[in-house]
Amino acid sequence: MAGRTAEPGVIWARPERTGRGPKPAFTRADIAAVAVRLADAGGLDAVSMRHVAGELGCGTMSLYNYVPRKEDLYELMVDAVSAEHEVWEPGGDWRADMRRVAGQTRALMHRHPWLTRLMSPIYGFSPNALRYLEHCLACLDPLETTYGMKMQLVGMLNGCVTSYVATELATAERTRSLPWSAEEENAVRIAYLGSQVATGAYPRMAAAFAEDQGPIDLDAAFELMVSRMLDAFEPRN
Amino acid sequence: MAGRTAEPGVIWARPERTGRGPKPAFTRADIAAVAVRLADAGGLDAVSMRHVAGELGCGTMSLYNYVPRKEDLYELMVDAVSAEHEVWEPGGDWRADMRRVAGQTRALMHRHPWLTRLMSPIYGFSPNALRYLEHCLACLDPLETTYGMKMQLVGMLNGCVTSYVATELATAERTRSLPWSAEEENAVRIAYLGSQVATGAYPRMAAAFAEDQGPIDLDAAFELMVSRMLDAFEPRN
DNA sequence: GCGCACTACGTACGCTGTACGTAACTAGGA
DNA sequence: TCCTAGTTACGTACAGCGTACGTAGTGCGC
Numbered sequence: 001m002a003g004r005t006a007e008p009g010v011i012w013a014r015p016e017r018t019g020r021g022p023k024p025a026f027t028r029a030d031i032a033a034v035a036v037r038l039a040d041a042g043g044l045d046a047v048s049m050r051h052v053a054g055e056l057g058c059g060t061m062s063l064y065n066y067v068p069r070k071e072d073l074y075e076l077m078v079d080a081v082s083a084e085h086e087v088w089e090p091g092g093d094w095r096a097d098m099r100r101v102a103g104q105t106r107a108l109m110h111r112h113p114w115l116t117r118l119m120s121p122i123y124g125f126s127p128n129a130l131r132y133l134e135h136c137l138a139c140l141d142p143l144e145t146t147y148g149m150k151m152q153l154v155g156m157l158n159g160c161v162t163s164y165v166a167t168e169l170a171t172a173e174r175t176r177s178l179p180w181s182a183e184e185e186n187a188v189r190i191a192y193l194g195s196q197v198a199t200g201a202y203p204r205m206a207a208a209f210a211e212d213q214g215p216i217d218l219d220a221a222f223e224l225m226v227s228r229m230l231d232a233f234e235p236r237n
Numbered sequence: 238m239a240g241r242t243a244e245p246g247v248i249w250a251r252p253e254r255t256g257r258g259p260k261p262a263f264t265r266a267d268i269a270a271v272a273v274r275l276a277d278a279g280g281l282d283a284v285s286m287r288h289v290a291g292e293l294g295c296g297t298m299s300l301y302n303y304v305p306r307k308e309d310l311y312e313l314m315v316d317a318v319s320a321e322h323e324v325w326e327p328g329g330d331w332r333a334d335m336r337r338v339a340g341q342t343r344a345l346m347h348r349h350p351w352l353t354r355l356m357s358p359i360y361g362f363s364p365n366a367l368r369y370l371e372h373c374l375a376c377l378d379p380l381e382t383t384y385g386m387k388m389q390l391v392g393m394l395n396g397c398v399t400s401y402v403a404t405e406l407a408t409a410e411r412t413r414s415l416p417w418s419a420e421e422e423n424a425v426r427i428a429y430l431g432s433q434v435a436t437g438a439y440p441r442m443a444a445a446f447a448e449d450q451g452p453i454d455l456d457a458a459f460e461l462m463v464s465r466m467l468d469a470f471e472p473r474n
Numbered sequence: 475g476c477g478c479a480c481t482a483c484g485t486a487c488g489c490t491g492t493a494c495g496t497a498a499c500t501a502g503g504a
Numbered sequence: 505t506c507c508t509a510g511t512t513a514c515g516t517a518c519a520g521c522g523t524a525c526g527t528a529g530t531g532c533g534c
Contacts, residue, residue, distance in 0.1 A: 130438075
């Protein structure tokens with residue numbers, strides 16, 4: 001009965017299997033795969049211990065043999081999809097390589113929209129996160145600066161990418177599958193915003209909304225943002 | 238009984254008070270203040286409809302007269318603390334002003350650690366968010382570019398600040414008030430990380446950890462990040 | 475002054491994470 | 505070789521959550 005309750009630490013630090021007892025029926029990879037599938041299909045809220053266990057065909061509480069807390073299940077999920085991060089031989093142009101990294105991160109988050117919600121700094125050192133970080137550092141080899149600075153670059157880039165994609169996804173989600181119609185929702189928002197702006201209290205916001213506002217090319221805007229971000233780390237001359 | 242269920246839209250679009258019926262016992266500000274106080278004291282998880290209602294001294298379901306969904310309560314909270322954003326007369330140096338804005342945002346998130354979790358792009362157009370945005374745009378008046386670009390700047394800055402502070406807070410939280418001791422937790426993490434790095438699969442990560450690693454000045458690192466970010470928007474010459 | 479929109483709130487439902495007790499099983503140490 | 509300790513499996517149970525809904529009381533607008 002010892003060690004039944006939560007122990008210190010990252011789930012990655014505890015071995016998946018210790019010799020004693022019956023063979024576990026599943027691997028962490030199995031569990032993560034099921035959870036990811038559920039989240040992809042029904043959103044993060046569809047990932048409950050009961051649901052995952054049901055999908056695996058085992059009792060709810062059996063899951064706790066593999067995953068001490070639900071938070072750890074989330075860690076498994078993040079690590080599992082992080083495996084999709086492609087790793088290539090850096091080409092010598094760190095800006096180009098990092099643009100590609102950022103693009104892949106964005107694509108990953110589009111494939112798994114729940115990822116942005118789990119992109120807390122806590123999930124930082126899973127095996128595939130290490131692999132990803134190592135790859136980023138490899139891409140940054142041509143950049144002559146400290147590793148601390150490179151880590152900061154990666155951190156900032158990830159932060160911006162996450163927040164950008166989160167905005168993208170929220171916007172897309174709002175115009176889809178709401179209990180009321182998207183047009184109605186939008187009309188209400190526009191009307192409200194218009195009424196606020198019309199008070200004259202926000203002249204610059206008014207000007208901003210009045211600006212052209214053609215349909216935005218989200219891809220181009222993303223590339224631009226990333227480029228600007230990387231520019232900031234170009235060694236000064 | 239009409240309109241009992243959720244209606245389209247932002248909570249800000251519906252009037253706080255329509256003429257009919259008994260006077261409401263509370264204002265939205267009252268409710269937001271209570272929720273913020275609870276979150277400050279006990280974390281975001283301490284904010285439940287029951288708990289807030291109890292603190293207000295009313296029945297749980299009465300809250301739903303003021304706040305159609307819990308998500309809207311969150312919106313009220315974000316707006317309430319956004320009122321703490323100081324607004325000043327821009328001094329003509331947009332970089333200096335934006336650095337100050339970023340610093341205030343960071344301070345705000347330190348005062349209300351739950352804020353980073355609610356900083357979803359959804360909560361974008363509350364009254365105080367508009368006030369904040371207008372102020373940012375005012376600070377950016379000297380920067381000659383489109384409003385679209387300025388909005389992107391503000392968005393990127395917020396994204397980076399949020400992710401930076403989230404990391405700060407998560408790190409601080411991890412070394413505090415855990416069910417097991419912080420030393421133990423850290424020891425486990427270091428041991429795990431060391432074991433991974435020691436495999437030789439992550440040579441650059443190993444180098445990064447080997448690097449100096451004096452105690453990091455979080456304030457300086459933050460200032461540096463913001464400066465770099467703003468540099469990216471400096472008009473090219 | 476009448477009616478209706480609004481406030482107030484208790485009850486109830488389905489769901490969540492997970493503590494705990496119990497039974498079956500197996501590998502390591504004697 | 506057997507024994508036992510550690511592990512897996514899983515049902516039950518509990519406290520808490522968001523919120524749908526019914527009902528009763530209130531007071532403004534017509």
